[in-house]
Amino acid sequence: MYAVIMAGGRGTRFWPRSREKKPKHLLDIVSKRTIIQETVDRIKSLIPPENILIVTGKKHARELIKQLPEIPAQNIIIEPVGKNTAACIGLAALHIQKIVPDDVMIVLPSDHAIGDCRKYLEVISAAAKVADQEGGLVTIGIKPSSPQTGFGYIEQGQSLRNVSGKEVFRVKSIREKPDLLKARKFVQSGKFYWNSGMFIWKASIILKEIERCLPDLYTGLMKIKEVLGTSKEATIVPRVYKGLASISIDYGVMEKADNAFMMPGDFGWSDVGSWDALWEISARDNQGNALTGGGSAIFTDTEGALVYSPKKLVALIGVKDLIIVETKDALLICKKGRSQDVKKVVDTLEAAKKKKYL
Amino acid sequence: MYAVIMAGGRGTRFWPRSREKKPKHLLDIVSKRTIIQETVDRIKSLIPPENILIVTGKKHARELIKQLPEIPAQNIIIEPVGKNTAACIGLAALHIQKIVPDDVMIVLPSDHAIGDCRKYLEVISAAAKVADQEGGLVTIGIKPSSPQTGFGYIEQGQSLRNVSGKEVFRVKSIREKPDLLKARKFVQSGKFYWNSGMFIWKASIILKEIERCLPDLYTGLMKIKEVLGTSKEATIVPRVYKGLASISIDYGVMEKADNAFMMPGDFGWSDVGSWDALWEISARDNQGNALTGGGSAIFTDTEGALVYSPKKLVALIGVKDLIIVETKDALLICKKGRSQDVKKVVDTLEAAKKKKYL
Numbered sequence: 001m002y003a004v005i006m007a008g009g010r011g012t013r014f015w016p017r018s019r020e021k022k023p024k025h026l027l028d029i030v031s032k033r034t035i036i037q038e039t040v041d042r043i044k045s046l047i048p049p050e051n052i053l054i055v056t057g058k059k060h061a062r063e064l065i066k067q068l069p070e071i072p073a074q075n076i077i078i079e080p081v082g083k084n085t086a087a088c089i090g091l092a093a094l095h096i097q098k099i100v101p102d103d104v105m106i107v108l109p110s111d112h113a114i115g116d117c118r119k120y121l122e123v124i125s126a127a128a129k130v131a132d133q134e135g136g137l138v139t140i141g142i143k144p145s146s147p148q149t150g151f152g153y154i155e156q157g158q159s160l161r162n163v164s165g166k167e168v169f170r171v172k173s174i175r176e177k178p179d180l181l182k183a184r185k186f187v188q189s190g191k192f193y194w195n196s197g198m199f200i201w202k203a204s205i206i207l208k209e210i211e212r213c214l215p216d217l218y219t220g221l222m223k224i225k226e227v228l229g230t231s232k233e234a235t236i237v238p239r240v241y242k243g244l245a246s247i248s249i250d251y252g253v254m255e256k257a258d259n260a261f262m263m264p265g266d267f268g269w270s271d272v273g274s275w276d277a278l279w280e281i282s283a284r285d286n287q288g289n290a291l292t293g294g295g296s297a298i299f300t301d302t303e304g305a306l307v308y309s310p311k312k313l314v315a316l317i318g319v320k321d322l323i324i325v326e327t328k329d330a331l332l333i334c335k336k337g338r339s340q341d342v343k344k345v346v347d348t349l350e351a352a353k354k355k356k357y358l
Numbered sequence: 359m360y361a362v363i364m365a366g367g368r369g370t371r372f373w374p375r376s377r378e379k380k381p382k383h384l385l386d387i388v389s390k391r392t393i394i395q396e397t398v399d400r401i402k403s404l405i406p407p408e409n410i411l412i413v414t415g416k417k418h419a420r421e422l423i424k425q426l427p428e429i430p431a432q433n434i435i436i437e438p439v440g441k442n443t444a445a446c447i448g449l450a451a452l453h454i455q456k457i458v459p460d461d462v463m464i465v466l467p468s469d470h471a472i473g474d475c476r477k478y479l480e481v482i483s484a485a486a487k488v489a490d491q492e493g494g495l496v497t498i499g500i501k502p503s504s505p506q507t508g509f510g511y512i513e514q515g516q517s518l519r520n521v522s523g524k525e526v527f528r529v530k531s532i533r534e535k536p537d538l539l540k541a542r543k544f545v546q547s548g549k550f551y552w553n554s555g556m557f558i559w560k561a562s563i564i565l566k567e568i569e570r571c572l573p574d575l576y577t578g579l580m581k582i583k584e585v586l587g588t589s590k591e592a593t594i595v596p597r598v599y600k601g602l603a604s605i606s607i608d609y610g611v612m613e614k615a616d617n618a619f620m621m622p623g624d625f626g627w628s629d630v631g632s633w634d635a636l637w638e639i640s641a642r643d644n645q646g647n648a649l650t651g652g653g654s655a656i657f658t659d660t661e662g663a664l665v666y667s668p669k670k671l672v673a674l675i676g677v678k679d680l681i682i683v684e685t686k687d688a689l690l691i692c693k694k695g696r697s698q699d700v701k702k703v704v705d706t707l708e709a710a711k712k713k714k715y716l
Contacts (some may be wrong), residue, residue: 015673016671298707300699300702301699312689313688314688314690314691315373315689315690315691315692315700315703316691317696317697317699317703318692318696318699319692319693322677324691326670329669329670330670330673331667331670331672331673331684331689332673332675333677333680333691335675335677338675341658341659342675345658345673354671357671
C-alpha cells in the first residue's frame with residue numbers, strides 16, 4: 001500500500017504563525033510535532049516511509065524534507081502549481097504506477113488533526129480492504145458533532161455490509177459547504193457526514209475513473225506519464241500540469257462514480273481550519289483558557305482565551321474569548337468566532353506589499 | 359524660586375512597561391520624552407535647571423541623572439526610604455535653605471501630564487506670587503471634568519482676590535478619595551477640585567507649619583539639618599529619615615493650616631494613574647483606537663483600543679476596549695476599565711518571586 005499526503009496548502013488563516021514559507025501543515029500548532037509530522041507519524045504504523053509519497057509545492061519542499069528525514073527525497077513529488085485535488089491525486093497515481101504495476105493508495109490531507117489514532121488506523125485499514133477487494137473509491141466521512149458550515153458533507157446511500165466491523169455505505173451525494181439551516185437539517189437527518197478529504201482506492205481504479213469523468217485531465221496526465229523519469233520530465237511536466245483543469249476529486253470524480261463508498265469515521269477529527277478550530281481541540285483549564293507554545297500566562301478574570309506566546313509572559317485581565325498569537329514580528333488579537341477574518345489581515349498586508357509579514 | 363520635583367513613585371500600575379527600576383515617571387509613556395523630562399521641560403521656562411531639585415529613591419537616581427543631563431548632580435536629593443510627601447517636602451526645604459536663606463519652592467509631582475503648558479505656567483506663576491506676598495501655602499486644584507473616585511478633592515472656601523487674573527480661594531477642607539455618590543455631589547456643587555498634589559510656598563513657611571502641625575517630624579528634620587553637608591550626612595540622614603512619620607503634606611499640614619490657599623487650574627491635567635487614564639489623554643482615531651510607541655497596527659472592526667507595541671505589527675480583529683502592551687519579555691491584554699487590576703498581576707509576580715518580570 002501507498003500513502004499520498006497532499007501538502008499544497010497555503011494556510012493564511014494561521015497568520016501570524018503561518019507565512020508563505022510556512023503554511024499550516026509545517027507548523028507545530030497542535031502539538032510539539034508539526035501537523036505533517038503527526039500525519040506521517042500516524043500512517044507510518046500502517047505504511048513504511050518508503051511507500052509514503054508527499055505532493056507539495058516547490059517553495060515548501062526544502063522545509064518538508066527537513067521535517068521528515070525518514071521520507072526518501074524521491075518520494076517528495078513537486079506539484080508545479082496548485083491545481084486542486086483531482087490533478088494532484090492523478091499525478092500521485094502515476095508516480096505509484098511507475099514503482100509498482102498497481103496498488104492501493106491512501107490519500108490524506110497533510111494538515112488535519114486526529115484525536116484517536118488507533119480508531120483512525122482501524123478505519124483506514126478497513127477502507128483499504130474495501131478499495132482492494134471491491135475496486136471501489138472509498139472516502140471517510142466524519143460523524144458530525146455540530147452543524148458546521150465550514151465543511152462539505154457526504155450523504156450516505158445504501159448500507160452495503162460491514163468490513164472489519166466497520167459499516168460501508170454507498171455515496172449518495174456530495175454537498176458543498178451548506179448554510180446553517182441546511183447544515184442543521186443534514187445533522188438532524190443522521191445521514192450526512194463531514195467530508196474529510198481522505199480517499200482510499202487503487203491507483204488503476206482512480207485513473208480509470210478520471211479517464212471516464214475528466215477526459216481532458218486524463219489526457220494531460222498521460223502526457224505526463226510518458227515523460228516521467230526521462231530527461232523531458234523537468235520541462236514537460238510543468239508545462240502540461242499548468243494546463244490541467246483545477247477541480248476537486250470530490251466533484252470531478254466521486255460524485256459521478258458508481259463505485260463510490262463512504263465509511264464513517266468517529267475518531268476525533270479536526271481540519272484545524274482556523275484559530276477558533278485550534279482552540280476547540282486544545283487542552284483548556286476550567287475557565288476555558290488554552291495556553292499553547294510552552295509559554296507562561298497569568299489569567300485574571302479571563303475566560304475562553306487561546307494564547308500562543310512561546311517566550312513572553314502574558315497577563316490577561318478581564319477579557320473573554322480572545323485569541324492571542326505572538327510571533328517574532330507580529331501580534332494578533334482576535335475575538336473568538338472572528339478568526340476567519342485573519343485572512344483579511346493577510347489580504348491587507350498583501351495589498352500594502354508588506355512582504356516581511358507574509 | 360526653586361522647583362522641587364517629587365520622583366518617589368513605584369508605578370506598578372504601568373506594568374509591564376513600569377518595573378522596579380523604571381517607575382512611571384521614567385517612562386516615555388505620554389510622549390517621546392519621559393514624564394519627568396516633560397515635567398522638567400515645562401518648569402524650565404520659569405525656573406533655571408540649577409534651581410530644580412529632584413527628590414528620588416537611590417535605585418532610580420542613576421537613570422534620572424541620565425534622563426536629565428541639564429540638572430546638576432547635586433540637585434538630585436536621595437530619599438533614603440519613601441516616607442510620603444510631608445517628609446519629602448521637609449527634606450527638600452532644608453536643602454533649599456542650605457543654598458539660600460529662603461525662597462519660594464514649587465513642589466511638583468514628577469509623573470503627571472499637562473495639556474496646556476502656557477496656562478499651567480500662568481497659574482504656577484500666580485501661585486508663586488501669592489506664596490511670596492501672603493506667606494501662604496498654595497495648592498493647585500483641578501477643575502473636575504467628571505466625578506472621579508481615584509483622586510482626592512479640595513473644597514474651596516472664601517474667595518479672596520484675583521492675582522494676575524487668577525482667583526484665589528481659602529482651602530475649606532481636604533477630602534480623601536470619595537465613593538461615586540460623594541464624588542458626584544462634589545462635582546455638582548461646583549466647589550470641589552481635584553487635588554493635583556502641586557504646592558507652592560516659601561521654604562521657611564512650610565517648615566514653620568511642619569513645626570506647628572507635625573512637631574515630631576520637625577524634630578527629625580532638624581537633626582537632618584544639622585548634618586547636611588557634613589561628614590555625618592551619609593550615616594545620620596538615612597537613620598533619622600527612616601524614623602520619620604509617613605504622612606502626606608495634605609493631611610499633615612494643609613488641612614490644619616490657617617494660611618492654606620487653593621488656586622483653580624484649568625490647563626488639562628492627568629495624573630496618568632493607569633493604562634485607562636493614558637488612553638483618555640492619548641490621540642485616537644475615529645474608532646477610539648490609540649496607537650502609541652511608534653509601532654504599526656491593523657485595526658479590523660476594533661474600537662477603543664490602546665496599543666503599545668513599538669516593534670511588532672499588531673493586528674486586531676473584532677475587539678473592543680482593550681489595552682495591549684507589549685514589552686521585551688511580557689505582554690499585557692487588559693479590558694479597559696480594569697487597569698487598576700494590573701497591580702494584582704504585579705502582586706502575583708511578587709508572590710511567585712518572578713523577579714525578572716518586576
